[in-house]
Amino acid sequence: MQETDAIIAARREMEICNACRYCEGFCAVFPAVELRREFSAGDLSYLANLCHGCKGCYYACQYSPPHEWGINVPAALAEVRAESYAEYAWPKQMAGVFERNGTVVSLVAALGIALVLLLCSLGSNFWVAQGDAAESFYNIIPLWAMQIVGIATFGYSLFALGMGARNFWRDAGPQDKIGPTAVAIALWDVLTLKNLGGAGNGCNDNSEAFSMRRRYLHHAMFYGFLLCFAATTTGFIYHSFLGWPAPYPFISAPVLLGTVGGILMVIGTIGLLAMKFVDDPIPNVRRLLGGDVALLMLLAMIAITGLVLLAARATGAMGLAMAIHLGFILAFFLVLPYSKMVHGVYRSAALLRRAIERNMKPLGGE
Template sequence: MSAESSETWTARQPVSGPGVLDHATASLAEADRLMTICNACRYCEGLCAVFPAMERRRVFTDGDLDFLANLCHNCGACLYDCQYAPPHEFAVTVPANLAELRAETWARYAWPAQLAAAFARNALVTTLAIVVAVAAFVTAIGVSMGSSFLEVHTGPGAFYDVVPHAVIVLVFIAALGYGLAALSISLRRYWRAIGGGALRWRDLAGAGRSASTLEYLDGGGVGCMNTDERPTDTRRRYHHLTYYGFALCLASTTLAAVLDTGFGSEAPYAWYHPVVVLGAAGGFGLIVGPIGLLAAKHNRDPDLSDAASRPMELSFLVLLLLLAVTGFGVLVLRATAAMPLLLAVHLGVVFAFFVTIPYGKFVHGFYRYLALVRDRQERTAT
């Protein structure tokens, strides 16, 4: 699709008239227009879960459209398959519109509402959070340690020479607790808006399977599109590396906390210890995955994405990379005099990550999971 045709048709106004609901925003109105056309066409119903969910409706409320937007995995297939895509006068561009609306939903349901603007300025907010948190940790730790900040610390409990155990627990439980509480309130608002019903284990498990395999990022079985209409599956592979890398890092941190708190076995651990093995494997995925996704994003057909969301997507990938790289730095150089500084930097990045959890791209996995649960509820109810 040429840049010229894209420019011409993205300026198109949403339709209005009998049977079309009023919507809160222009992207919701455009999504209504597109879904109404798609509901008459139905050519793409085998591509993903969005089109069958669309077919269960005749009119589209804001909640319906927010649900469909997060059910979309942005595989791109329905743009290249569409006979009504630009330059056709219907100008059907489902992936880009749903991507725009998806980002809009995260801000709409954010808690507290006053911080929803952080989504629009996400790159700036994330950068500021990282810089301020790293500076604060390095300064506080450097001042409290004095000259031993530049010395070697080894043996069990060496990390607690840098930051006392009680401080780590208090500061990070508070930061993570805030991040998860704010995210939970946002998700609860979203769940109500999309008409979510009572939760059942089979829906939760089925949605978990779909999410963990990225079932709907396969373009209907051929693979996802990125640069052009040729399916590649590159994004799915790098997304898996990122997702499972993050999960392994989480498992490593959780195991370390259990061993430390429950069994008095203090870090640092030997190279062959499960905590280190899980962390190293996770860190590898969390470096290779985001780098691959950054490259894929660089090459992505702009007609498939929402340009306004790009800074948020890039800053999230960079934040994940920083988490992994600084964590690896601590692991590899833990027996050197650089360890206190590296640990302070790593803790600053982790803190920034925790407090920005509810206001950046990290939320997409949770919204998508709830959309998948809702989809299963609807499928078994009809």
């Protein structure tokens, strides 16, 4: 990480916290702070991505505004976190996308839908009436075309995310080796979203009151997304290896996984979107709101259009419903490495570093 104003401001706050240590039981950040006397830019990037933005330390802090020191750890670390997304982006030329993230995500979503609609309308089965043709997805877009576009875009995104993770690890990773126990602990922390539980009572959304709402909504979105991914994978295996072409009956693995996953995603994304507008703005960074909202809306639209496609699959509207759904998915694949989604990768890497450091002893307070 470069030495920026955000890094300098976060370093000042971490040094004060390291002397104070009142919040050491709140989350993984403060025990990690206590292992250090000095904070390099890479250390601050690690701490920023370890922070889950629960705001507990802000409401507990005796030095938060209006105190003259103005300590606001969630906002200071959110600024560094946002800079880290651009810093580690691959290729480097794409770093600027994070500046106007909301606009970029919205534009790519619109372009993705337009492109898929255009491709579909070139075929003869797009505006089909209800009947056999309307029941076969691959009459609208051939499977090979879906696979080529899907594998190319998703494969690129995974590669770019992997390169971003490598950049993060080089700058903000530990010196020590990664052991299997650390991997298991980090994996557990990721899968349970443990740190969103705060010190056991949840997050402070917009006041000193605690709530588990944010953690549960994240769970709904996260596991809904995984179930939808499992539905797509199962459908692919059915078609390609078992010779069972789509569409599948409602009581089948792809449809049941997709339906439950889609509903969970809708609950999670809409709930988190609503929370963005009731959150206390002070321990937040409002300029990052556009990118967060655009990504949540994109995920919500993927889930909603997937459920609409399920309902319309035996009607003449199936072609249009599928084109719009695939357009949103295409847009998601394209923006994946240049959106808030990268936080999942860097936070997981930060949790792994924290698990590696778990047995280190805190240094004495100042």
